[in-house]
Amino acid sequence: MIRFNKIWKTLLLPFIVMMSCQKENYNLEPAIDKSGVKFTVVQDLAVDPGGNTVILTNETQGVLPIWDYGTGRSTRMRDTVRFAFKGNYMVKFSVLSGGMEVKMDSVPIVVSADNLSYVQDKEWIDLTGGPGNEKVWLLDTEGKMGAGPITFLNPANLSEVWWWPGPADVYPGVMAPGDYGSMTFSLMGGPFFRNEKLIEGGMKENGTFSLSIATKTLTLNGATILRSYKPSKNGITGVSNWSKYDIIEVSENSLRLGVLRDKDVDGEGPAILVYNFISKEYSDNWVPVETGPDEGFNPTFKRGELLSMLAGSSASGRIWLLDGSGNAVDWIGKGKGWTKSSNDSRDWGWNDSWDAVAGNSWILFDRLGGQNYTRNQNGIYTRGQFTINEETNEVTLVGNTLIQNPDSWMNPVKNVFKVVKAFPGKEASKGIWLGTSYTAEKDEWFAFHYVLGSK
Secondary structure, eight states, X not given: OOOOOSOXXXXXXXXXXXXXXXXXXXXXXXXXXXXXXXXXXXXXXXXXXXXXXXXXXXXXXXXXXXXXXXXXXXXXXXXXXXXXXXXXXXXXXXXEETTEEEEXXXXXXXXXXXXXXXXXXXXXXXXXXXXXXXXXXXXXXXXXXXXXXXXXXXXXXXXXXXXOOOXXXXXXXTOOSSOOEEEEEEOSSSOEEEEEETTTTTEEEEEEEEEETTTTXXXXXXXXXXXXXXXOTTTGGGOSOSSEEEEEEEOSSEEEEEEEEOXXXXXXXXXXXXXXXXXXXXXXXXXXXXXXXXXXXXXXXOTTHHHHHHHOSTTOEEEEEEOTTSOOEEEEETTBOOOSSGGGGTTTSSOHHHHHHHHTEEEEEEOSSSOEEEEEXXXXXXXXXXXXXXXXXXXXXXXXXXXXXXXXXXXXXXXXXXXXXXXXXXXXXXXXXXXEEEEGGGTEXXXXXXXXXXX
């Protein structure tokens, strides 16, 4: 399995920013004449008697080399290309000089024998099925692998997931459920790639691909992956280069490819868009696992049991803390949550400001002379009462709220919440989930997790 370790930062073309605020003349150096460009394309027959190993060398200083060898491209001064399959290849070479591309005559390469050792690594086999085979991949729009079709990563912090929709979720305007077509990676006579984009007007593309295990990148030539339907700010219009992809993961049944959204569209800035694919074979044989809701969802209490859980006995009280170091927030859709820890939504949901609030605040339910509620918000105490509707498991705080964070969009401003998940008799170890808002179209509760504590 390959996992994403770093963002590729390759400058393909230099550019000059010309400002017109002053009347000045900016002159580029003249482009180099074709006769002044020196380069070599040499087959290393000592390494591969069939000519599979080809060494590309640019011997011209002060220019940017551009290589196109059929199965991939390069801008290195010196590069080594390995052709796994016999056949006739053409190496195209040009240089960028003086703001112009100077093209040289192509160099034909004849590879007389296969060397399949170059495509025998596990990653090649996972991607293609191995030499003489091909593998078909589909976008995981139904969440059969659990991740859904698209994930957004922070390019400055790859452990930070900006958006990872659940299996039944849809990111508005970006990736609606449906059949987007298929894409095929083939090692039948060469590293060939083809697709059929049913959403994008039934477009079909044919090309080649190259896989670099060392840099964990995949390059497509003459085609692109299946992708978002609409050219939205989070999709097609924000990406400059649809040829090169970071391999976030590749395994027998899962392929996750990241592409850099480098354009600042509508103020959203850069992001890594990760497209999540599953093999067609896995999809065709997938059987949904019918599971019930999370443990404790929509709990049933005996008369007075919820009051005892919140406040303890009639002569005591209970302090509750936000579970910031564990799993403080969740979106519980159709009875199922998706977060396992607060880091699952870190920064775009749970963040450092919530950590600070959770570490210095608590709530208290007690039954001393009535049903009383106290909130300690960073050392500021507010007191009132609370009532319980045992028919709906709703709790109303009179003149008060749960712990607050006005700087966060998740700030719970309502004074009524619902006990979404609870564990009678196990609250000391499992806590309680308090739902502060409900989205009917998703049958989804937004809930905070509180655990018993002492202050």
